[in-house]
Amino acid sequence: MTLDREQVLRSAAALLTHKSTATMDEVAKAAGIGRATLHRHFAGRDALVKALEDLGIQEFEAALDAARLDEGTSEEGLRRLIAAVEPSAGLLSFLVTENQLFEGDQVNEGWNRADARVSAFFRRGQERGEFRIDLTPAWLTEALYGLIGTGAWAVQVGRVATQDFQYMIVELLLGGARRSVEQ
Amino acid sequence: MTLDREQVLRSAAALLTHKSTATMDEVAKAAGIGRATLHRHFAGRDALVKALEDLGIQEFEAALDAARLDEGTSEEGLRRLIAAVEPSAGLLSFLVTENQLFEGDQVNEGWNRADARVSAFFRRGQERGEFRIDLTPAWLTEALYGLIGTGAWAVQVGRVATQDFQYMIVELLLGGARRSVEQ
DNA sequence: TCTCGATGAGACAATCGCGTCTCACTTGGG
DNA sequence: CCCAAGTGAGACGCGATTGTCTCATCGAGA
Numbered sequence: 064m065t066l067d068r069e070q071v072l073r074s075a076a077a078l079l080t081h082k083s084t085a086t087m088d089e090v091a092k093a094a095g096i097g098r099a100t101l102h103r104h105f106a107g108r109d110a111l112v113k114a115l116e117d118l119g120i121q122e123f124e125a126a127l128d129a130a131r132l133d134e135g136t137s138e139e140g141l142r143r144l145i146a147a148v149e150p151s152a153g154l155l156s157f158l159v160t161e162n163q164l165f166e167g168d169q170v171n172e173g174w175n176r177a178d179a180r181v182s183a184f185f186r187r188g189q190e191r192g193e194f195r196i197d198l199t200p201a202w203l204t205e206a207l208y209g210l211i212g213t214g215a216w217a218v219q220v221g222r223v224a225t226q227d228f229q230y231m232i233v234e235l236l237l238g239g240a241r242r243s244v245e246q
Numbered sequence: 247m248t249l250d251r252e253q254v255l256r257s258a259a260a261l262l263t264h265k266s267t268a269t270m271d272e273v274a275k276a277a278g279i280g281r282a283t284l285h286r287h288f289a290g291r292d293a294l295v296k297a298l299e300d301l302g303i304q305e306f307e308a309a310l311d312a313a314r315l316d317e318g319t320s321e322e323g324l325r326r327l328i329a330a331v332e333p334s335a336g337l338l339s340f341l342v343t344e345n346q347l348f349e350g351d352q353v354n355e356g357w358n359r360a361d362a363r364v365s366a367f368f369r370r371g372q373e374r375g376e377f378r379i380d381l382t383p384a385w386l387t388e389a390l391y392g393l394i395g396t397g398a399w400a401v402q403v404g405r406v407a408t409q410d411f412q413y414m415i416v417e418l419l420l421g422g423a424r425r426s427v428e429q
Numbered sequence: 430t431c432t433c434g435a436t437g438a439g440a441c442a443a444t445c446g447c448g449t450c451t452c453a454c455t456t457g458g459g
Numbered sequence: 460c461c462c463a464a465g466t467g468a469g470a471c472g473c474g475a476t477t478g479t480c481t482c483a484t485c486g487a488g489a
Contacts, residue, residue, distance in 0.1 A: 081343065081344070081345040082344070082345055083266045083267070083344065084266055084267055086445090086446060086447085087446075087447065087448090088446080088447095096466080096467080097466065097467040097468065097469095098447095098448095098467090098468090098469095099449090099450090099466075099467065099468075099469090100465080100466055100467070102447090102448065102449080103465085103466085106448090107447075107448070108447080138424065160343065163264070163399055163403075164264060164265065185423075188423075192425060193424070193425060194423050194424065194425055195417075195421070195423055195424070195425045196425075197413075197417065198414060198417060198418060198423060199406070199410075199414075201400070201405045201406065202400060202405070202406050202410075202414045202418070203418075203423055205396050205397075205399070205400045205405060205406075206393060206396055206414075206418055208396070209392045209393055209395065209396030210389060210392060210393070212392065213388050213389055213391070213392030213393075214388075216388070217384070217385060217388045222384045222385070222388060223382070223384065223385050223388070227382075227385075230380075231381060231382075231385045231389075234378075234380065234381060234422075235381060235385070235386075235389055235419070235422065236418070236422060236423055237422045237423055237424040238378070238421075238422040238424055239417075239418065239419060239420045239421040239422030240368075240371075240377050240378055240381060240386055240419055240420055241321065241376070241377065241378070241420045241421055242375060242376060242377055242378045242379075243426070269475085269476060269477085270476075270477070270478090271476080271477095279436080279437085280436065280437040280438065281437090281438090281477095281478095282436075282437065282438075282439090282479090282480090283435080283436055283437070285477090285478065285479080286435085286436085289478090290477075290478070291476095291477080
C-alpha cells in the first residue's frame with residue numbers, strides 16, 4: 064500500500080496547529096497510520112516539521128502564482144488568492160503559527176519571499192487607490208494570514224460551512240462587518 | 247514573601263505562547279522563582295494550564311462587562327470591547343490558538359458563556375441593521391478572536407505599533423480593507 | 430534577637446515520549 | 460501461486476521531564 068504522504072502531512076498540520084505539543088503517536092493516529100510507519104517516512108519530529116514547512120511554502124507560492132495578483136483589480140486578485148489558497152489553508156496556518164516561534168533570521172527564506180509578495184500586493188492596491196491607506200500593508204498581510212487560519216479552523220469544527228470559507232474571508236477582509244448604506 | 251500568583255501566570259502565558267513545549271523549569275525561571283515553588287502553587291502542568299485558562303476567561307468576561315456591549319451603537323460597543331481586551335490579548339491568543347479551552351471534547355463552561363455573549367452581540371448588531379447579515383455571527387466571533395491574536399502578535403514583533411493595536415483591529419473588522427468612495 | 434513560614438537549590442525515583450527494532454500480517458505485482 | 464515490499468503492533472533502551480522530597484537560607488514580625 065502506498066502511503067499518501069501529502070494526506071499525512073495535511074492531517075499532521077491540522078493537528079499540530081492547535082495542539083503543538085501533540086506526540087508522534089497522536090500525529091500518527093490522526094493520520095490513521097501506525098507510529099512506526101510515521102517514523103519510516105519522517106526520520107523524527109524535526110523532519111516532519113521541515114516537511115510540513117516545505118510543502119506549505121511550496122503550495123503557498125503556487126497559490127500566489129495561480130492567483131495572478133497583477134491582473135485585474137486588487138479585489139479580483141485577492142479573491143483569486145484566497146480561492147487558490149483554500150486547499151492549503153491548514154498547512155498555511157501551521158506555517159504562520161510555526162514562524163511565530165522563530166526569531167528574525169531563522170525564518171525560512173521561502174516564507175520571506177512569499178510574505179514579501181503578499182505585502183507588496185497590498186501596497187500596490189493602496190497605491191492604486193483600491194485599498195485603504197490607514198491600514199498598513201504589514202497589518203493587512205498578517206490579518207490575511209490570521210483570517211485564513213481562523214477560517215480553516217472554523218470550517219474544521221463546523222462553525223462555518225465549507226462552501227462559505229472563501230466568501231466569509233474575502234468579504235470580511237474587503238468590506239468589514241459594518242453594514243454600509245447602499246446595502 | 248508573598249508570591250505574586252498573577253505575575254507568575256502572566257509570565258507563564260508569555261513564555262508558553264512562544265514556546266508551548268517549555269518545561270516547568272523554564273516556566274519557573276521565566277517567573278523568577280524556583281521550580282519547587284512553582285510546584286507548591288500549581289500542583290502540576292495541568293493545574294498551571296487550568297489556572298491560565300481560568301485567568302484568561304475571568305479577564306475576558308471582565309472585559310465583556312467593562313465594554314457595556316448594550317450601550318450605544320454596536321460599533322461603539324465593539325470599540326470598547328477591543329480596548330478592554332487589549333491587556334489580556336496575549337493570554338487570550340494563547341488560550342485560543344493552543345486550544346487550551348478544550349478538555350477532550352468538553353469546552354470550558356466559562357468560555358462557552360463568554361463566547362455566547364460575543365456571538366449574541368454580533369447577532370444583535372445584525373438585527374439592528376448595523377452589521378451585515380451575510381456574515382454569520384459565529385464567523386464574526388471567530389474572526390474577532392483571530393484578529394485579536396494576530397494583532398497581539400503583530401504588536402509584539404513590532405510589525406504594528408502598540409498604539410495602533412485597537413485601531414487596526416476595529417477598522418479592519420468594521421470597515422474592511424476596501425477603500426470606499428467617500429474616503 | 431528569636432521564631433516561623435516561605436523559598437531556592439538540589440537529589441531522587443517515576444513517568445513520558447522518542448527513536449529503533451523485531452515480527453507477523455497484508456497487499457499488489459510477477 | 461509466490462514473493463517482495465510495506466505496514467501495524469508492540470517491545471526496548473535512552474534521555475528528558477515531572478513530581479516529591481530534604482535541607483539550608485532568607486525575611487518579616489513578635
